[in-house]
Amino acid sequence: MSEAAExxxxxxxxxxxxxxxxEGDMAAMEELWSATASVICTHPGSTTxxxxxxxxxxxxxxxQSPPDIRHSDAQVTLIRGLAFVSCVEHLGGGLLAATxxxxxxxxxxxxxxxxAGGVAPAGSRETLH
Amino acid sequence: MSEAAExxxxxxxxxxxxxxxxEGDMAAMEELWSATASVICTHPGSTTxxxxxxxxxxxxxxxQSPPDIRHSDAQVTLIRGLAFVSCVEHLGGGLLAATxxxxxxxxxxxxxxxxAGGVAPAGSRETLH
Numbered sequence: 001m002s003e004a005a006e007x008x009x010x011x012x013x014x015x016x017x018x019x020x021x022x023e024g025d026m027a028a029m030e031e032l033w034s035a036t037a038s039v040i041c042t043h044p045g046s047t048t049x050x051x052x053x054x055x056x057x058x059x060x061x062x063x064q065s066p067p068d069i070r071h072s073d074a075q076v077t078l079i080r081g082l083a084f085v086s087c088v089e090h091l092g093g094g095l096l097a098a099t100x101x102x103x104x105x106x107x108x109x110x111x112x113x114x115x116a117g118g119v120a121p122a123g124s125r126e127t128l129h
Numbered sequence: 130m131s132e133a134a135e136x137x138x139x140x141x142x143x144x145x146x147x148x149x150x151x152e153g154d155m156a157a158m159e160e161l162w163s164a165t166a167s168v169i170c171t172h173p174g175s176t177t178x179x180x181x182x183x184x185x186x187x188x189x190x191x192x193q194s195p196p197d198i199r200h201s202d203a204q205v206t207l208i209r210g211l212a213f214v215s216c217v218e219h220l221g222g223g224l225l226a227a228t229x230x231x232x233x234x235x236x237x238x239x240x241x242x243x244x245a246g247g248v249a250p251a252g253s254r255e256t257l258h
Contacts, residue, residue, distance in 0.1 A: 038206045040213055040228070045249035047226045048215035050204060075179060077167045079241050080232050082209060084169055086177035097176045099169070099228075099244050103209055112208050115228050117246020120174035 003078070006104075010076045010083035013102055013109035018089075024066035029059050034110040037103050042115040044096060067091055071098070083109055088119070095119040132207070135233075139205045139212035142231055142238035147218075153195035158188045163239040166232050171244040173225060196220055200227070212238055217248070224248040 001009070013032065020028035033039055033052065041055040042048045043062075049055050074087040082103055089096040098116040102109035130138070142161065149157035162168055162181065170184040171177045172191075178184050203216040211232055218225040227245040231238035 037208050039208075040206055040215055042215070042226045042228060042244075042246070044246060047202070047217060047224075047248055048204070048228065050206065050215070073176070075177075077169055077179065079166050079168075079230075080209070080211060082211060084242060086169055086171070086179070088176060095176075097171045097244075099171060099177065099242065101208075101230075113213060113228065115171075115226075115244050115246070117171070117173060117244070119176055 006078065006083070007076045010085055010102055010109050011074055013083075013111070014071075014074055014076075014085040014087065014100055017100060017111060017114075018069060018071050021063070022066055022069055024063040026060055026063050029063065030056060032111050034103055034105055034112045036105060037110075037112045039112045041113065042117075044116050044118060048115075082112075089116055135207065135212070136205045139214055139231055139238050140203055142212075142240070143200075143203055143205075143214045143216065143229055146229060146240060146243075147198060147200050150192070151195055151198055153192040155189055155192050158192065159185060161240050163232055163234055163241045165234060166239075166241045168241045170242065171246075173245050173247060177244075211241075218245055 017032055039052050039055050040048055040050055049058055070090040071087045074085055077084045085100045087098050089098050096116045097119050101113035103112050146161055168181050168184050169177055169179050178187055199219040200216045203214055206213045214229045216227050218227050225245045226248050230242035232241050
């Protein structure tokens with residue numbers, strides 16, 4: 001597969017993540033996350049969850065009330081064969097910055113890491129570090 | 130190198146990141162980040178920066194007033210040869226959840242991705258997604 005095709009496939013995987021999230025589709029979420037790699041996930045306001053069991057449990061809870069979330073500005077960075085997709089999440093009038101990391105597994109990109117955190121409104125931004 | 134040694138080295142690289150941060154040591158920060166891979170960085174409250182130039186510029190700005198930051202709970206997850214280190218940052222009475230990702234380069238772990246976001250105080254946590 002060409003690098004351009006890999007990048008497009010990573011953006012499609014990222015799209016599938018947000019589709020599963022808004023549609024409350026737990027089966028799709030289970031399918032999307034890597035079945036073989038170690039996975040981690042850091043939800044906004046929370047510390048990092050480790051391992052598929054803890055991560056999937058968190059999504060099952062979240063998908064009980066699927067968030068009305070859109071995403072934009074998706075950009076893929078390939079690092080040593082992993083796809084790091086950054087994007088902006090739009091949720092309830094607020095913005096979050098998300099990084100979604102995928103590995104190539106069984107013929108498609110599958111998620112191994114998700115982290116999202118709030119973006120301060122323009123004009124009020126203060127960089128802590 | 131054994132996997133245990135790789136994990137220890139990743140924790141040491143993570144320690145060096147926070148040492149560079151608190152000591153305002155830009156040379157160490159330049160050395161710590163990968164010189165060859167694409168890099169990304171998502172500071173708290175901000176959207177994602179792409180590329181070594183933008184990322185290093187942000188650290189140069191931050192290191193003008195080095196934050197008094199401690200970290201704890203560091204945990205390494207190896208994913209396809211990359212080290213994902215999660216930890217909790219302690220800053221000004223608040224907590225942040227951080228993910229620091231490293232690749233093996235020139236005989237040591239070097240950073241390719243940093244993201245940190247605030248952790249809500251216990252009791253007030255509300256998972257957005």
